[in-house]
Amino acid sequence: MSDPYEDSPERTFAALPPARGRGFAQTWWGQAWLKALEDAALDSEQVRTGRRLARAGAVGAVSVRPGRITAVVQDRDRTAHRADVLLQQLSEDQWDRFLDMAVERAGHIAALLDREMPPHLVEDAATAGVELLPGLGDLEPECDCDAWDHCGHTAALCYQMARLLDQDPFVLLLMRGRAERELLDELQVRSVPRAETAPVRDEPYEGMDAAEAYAAADILPPLPAAPVLPGEPGQPPSLDTDAGPAPGVDPTALAFLSTQTAREAHRLLAEALRPGHEAHPVEAELTAAQDAVRLAVGAPESPLADRLGEGSGRDREGLGLGVRAWEYGGVTALDVLESEWTVEAETLARARAALESAWEEDERPQLRASRNRWTVVGGQAQLRLGPDGRWWPYRKERGRWAPVGPAAQDPATALALAEGHE
Structure with missing residues (x-):
């Protein structure tokens, strides 16, 4: 009789060294794997035995294939047993839903390529009806020691598997039925028509962090053209409402800060769009006294000038001198003025x-x-x-x-x- 798994993709991991002095699962998904074991095992003593065997390095090379992991585990008396743990593979329909979900958000692909399984990936998959991590009773044991539930050997294999999952969550996806290369190829195939047919949005990269944008190079439409510099800074929203301000909120100060933020954004955009512009290193964080001067630039007669001066240890005239220095040379000129x-x-x-x-x-x-x-x-x-x-x-x-x-x-x-x- 032929082996039903002989044509399946398989990865074999060499035996890991003893895990003395460290936990078996450092990642949250590795811990979720162990929780599925520990919650389902009827004999907690067998779980403890498996933990001791795994910690002592009694688990040999681990073979991972769709639906099954296998290893030889040695008892303390050196008796060897073949232990298997089975996990149900995802159906074709579930894989379709998972792959469609993954290309919806490029960050999911980026996370997997970084060998990470962030909670939002698992949550989005669950929303699509796909449970990636095992739950209660999903880890089915088989061992030649003839135990009918998890024995020390299958428990030891599960603990060792948690260490492998820490290193590479693709191992879990292989158990669920897809090898890494196959999975990435399918994602690429789905991404291409998506990029060709996806409607062009005004802001396709809005709200996306740098890692997601980089991973989305072949999925999302090209970056939009550089923005046109407005003639003047934008106006902050009006704070003139029927409702009074919340306790501790100063509308005058809030309007001032909004105006200053719009001016600074306009200045930075103008600098970035200047021909031949090169990015400059980020300046060191300003002190409160320096930042008070920066805020007062362009509004020395603001009703908040006295507050800015007091908050930075300057009188009105001292703040005015600081503003003049800042306008001539920023924080360096201010340092020359005051030091x-x-x-x-x-x-x-x-x-x-x-x-x-x-x-x-x-x-x-x-x-x-x-x-x-x-x-x-x-x-x-x-x-x-x-x-x-x-x-x-x-x-x-x-x-x-x-x-x-x-x-x-x-x-x-x-x-x-x-x-x-x-």
């Missing part, structure tokens, strides 16, 4: 050389140095050396040093700005 540091010897030598060569000897201004700042003696102008070696122009206004322009590589250019010369 003073000792210049390293090598940088200091280059700075002095730049100051020496910037003017003819008879035109060179008299400067008094203090750390990273050079002040014109008897004047109202100052140069500040930034951490990148550029010079920032400052002028004294109402008793405070205020930034008056962007940084320059040449100290003479920066000083001309500080003194009010074009």
